[in-house]
Amino acid sequence: MNTSVISVRNLRKTFPAPSGGVLPVLDDVTFDLYEGEVIALLGKSGSGKSTLLRHVAGLLTPSGGTVHYRGKPVTGPNPGTAMLFQSFALMPWLTVQQNVELGLQARGVHAVERRGRALRAIDMVGLDGFENAYPKELSGGMRQRVGFARALVVEPDVLLMDEPFSALDVLTAQTLRNELLDLLAHPDSPTRTALLVTHSIEEAVQLADRILVLDTDPGRVKAELRVALPHPRDRRDPGFEALVEDAYEALTGRRTGAASDAAAAQDPLRAAGPLPDVSVEALTGLLEFLDTRGGSTDLAALADALSYAVDDLMPLVEAAQLLGYAKLTANRLHLTVTGRGFARADILPRKHLFAAAALANVPLIATIRTLLLASAGGRLREPYLVGRLCGHVPEHAARRQLATAVTWGRYAELYEYDADDRVLLLPAEHRPANAA
Numbered sequence: 042m043n044t045s046v047i048s049v050r051n052l053r054k055t056f057p058a059p060s061g062g063v064l065p066v067l068d069d070v071t072f073d074l075y076e077g078e079v080i081a082l083l084g085k086s087g088s089g090k091s092t093l094l095r096h097v098a099g100l101l102t103p104s105g106g107t108v109h110y111r112g113k114p115v116t117g118p119n120p121g122t123a124m125l126f127q128s129f130a131l132m133p134w135l136t137v138q139q140n141v142e143l144g145l146q147a148r149g150v151h152a153v154e155r156r157g158r159a160l161r162a163i164d165m166v167g168l169d170g171f172e173n174a175y176p177k178e179l180s181g182g183m184r185q186r187v188g189f190a191r192a193l194v195v196e197p198d199v200l201l202m203d204e205p206f207s208a209l210d211v212l213t214a215q216t217l218r219n220e221l222l223d224l225l226a227h228p229d230s231p232t233r234t235a236l237l238v239t240h241s242i243e244e245a246v247q248l249a250d251r252i253l254v255l256d257t258d259p260g261r262v263k264a265e266l267r268v269a270l271p272h273p274r275d276r277r278d279p280g281f282e283a284l285v286e287d288a289y290e291a292l293t294g295r296r297t298g299a300a301s302d303a304a305a306a307q308d309p310l311r312a313a314g315p316l317p318d319v320s321v322e323a324l325t326g327l328l329e330f331l332d333t334r335g336g337s338t339d340l341a342a343l344a345d346a347l348s349y350a351v352d353d354l355m356p357l358v359e360a361a362q363l364l365g366y367a368k369l370t371a372n373r374l375h376l377t378v379t380g381r382g383f384a385r386a387d388i389l390p391r392k393h394l395f396a397a398a399a400l401a402n403v404p405l406i407a408t409i410r411t412l413l414l415a416s417a418g419g420r421l422r423e424p425y426l427v428g429r430l431c432g433h434v435p436e437h438a439a440r441r442q443l444a445t446a447v448t449w450g451r452y453a454e455l456y457e458y459d460a461d462d463r464v465l466l467l468p469a470e471h472r473p474a475n476a477a
């Protein structure tokens with residue numbers, strides 16, 4: 042029978058909101074992590090993935106619900122876990138060995154035993170010979186190996202990882218992922234269970250036995266996908282691709298329901314929806330490429346041809362769909378008539394076409410434009426817009442969405458932006474004559 046190592050029940054977490062009141066971050070999250078299992082937590086930025094991980098580590102107190110480790114309630118730092126971070130979090134003034142020993146020191150392990158265990162962990166992650174090196178002498182990949190050694194040296198029952206590969210180049214990340222799988226699968230390894238936070242769908246499909254997709258605002262589990270593919274997994278395998286598709290759909294599927302529709306109707310910013318963080322140049326490149334391929338191609342071929350990981354391609358595909366420039370059916374992306382018009386237009390007409398598409402399809406841009414036209418002097422302060430968006434999405438998501446809306450709107454010459462004063466302005470020719 043499967044033994045539950047971590048058991049999360051109806052977990053709820055709120056934080057004080059910057060503007061007063063409370064920010065609900067996790068709501069009614071329930072799942073078990075079983076012995077020998079790797080779960081990946083996938084979710085958009087701000088969906089509470091790191092917050093959930095920190096609850097499992099015992100670093101945060103729930104606002105409601107419980108976390109248990111092997112049947113015992115977690116009420117402080119969880120002794121069965123060790124955490125691996127994206128940023129390596131190494132002490133620059135300590136050698137590799139001293140950095141690895143830190144975790145043991147904190148747990149009161151005697152110096153002689155500490156040394157032996159640290160050397161074994163360093164060996165295990167392939168850093169033999171670098172015991173006395175300082176972090177600055179190491180590459181990013183080697184630093185993250187130190188991070189692994191430091192987490193594994195305490196022989197945690199459960200390894201917790203917060204985007205551990207995202208600061209590494211593609212090849213190093215791939216090597217370390219494979220090595221992580223080897224470490225977890227090694228018969229002598231005391232650590233066989235892991236919880237991984239990631240933004241990368243492919244990473245989740247490659248590493249996890251199960252993927253939990255978190256919804257945003259507040260974070261709750263909206264989908265669970267089982268990954269029953271044998272290791273090593275090949276991203277070109279049709280089963281792998283199908284799971285990437287499923288996870289993508291689970292991640293980006295729009296919420297429906299009368300309640301949210303009614304709320305959306307009351308505030309256009311609520312209906313704004315996520316805005317993919319992509320540049321107009323990259324989007325143009327994608328559409329021009331599609332046009333050269335006869336207007337349609339499958340996603341894997343597109344990713345290959347443009348040297349993108351499928352994950353990195355997704356925001357572009359989302360943007361193209363949002364603007365009405367492309368349609369995704371099954372695995373194929375098709376250029377629409379509008380998309381073809383944009384791809385073939387010259388610079389100036391292209392801007393006009395983009396302005397029309399943005400106003401028609403991107404509620405945030407349309408709303409900014411309407412608010413600017415209605416404002417005294419054709420000006421709007423950026424913090425005001427962030428504040429209004431924050432009523433609907435977490436602050437960092439609001440800032441990111443607004444940054445994209447500013448870039449797109451400026452390109453389309455719908456408005457201008459003064460970075461010094463953080464003010465959005467109507468273009469001079471549309472501003473009221475008496476405005477400064």
Ligand SMILES: Nc1ncnc2c1ncn2[C@@H]1O[C@H](COP(=O)(O)OP(=O)(O)OP(=O)(O)O)[C@@H](O)[C@H]1O
Pocket residue numbers: 056057064066084085086087088089090091092093240435436437
């Ligand atoms: N200590 C805190 N105080 C107040 N708000 C917080 C705190 N920690 C997290 N938050 C907020 O909780 C929300 C979720 O944050 P969290 O980092 O868990 O999300 P995430 O899904 O891991 O995001 P990302 O993918 O961008 O790292 C965010 O809006 C964040 O600003």
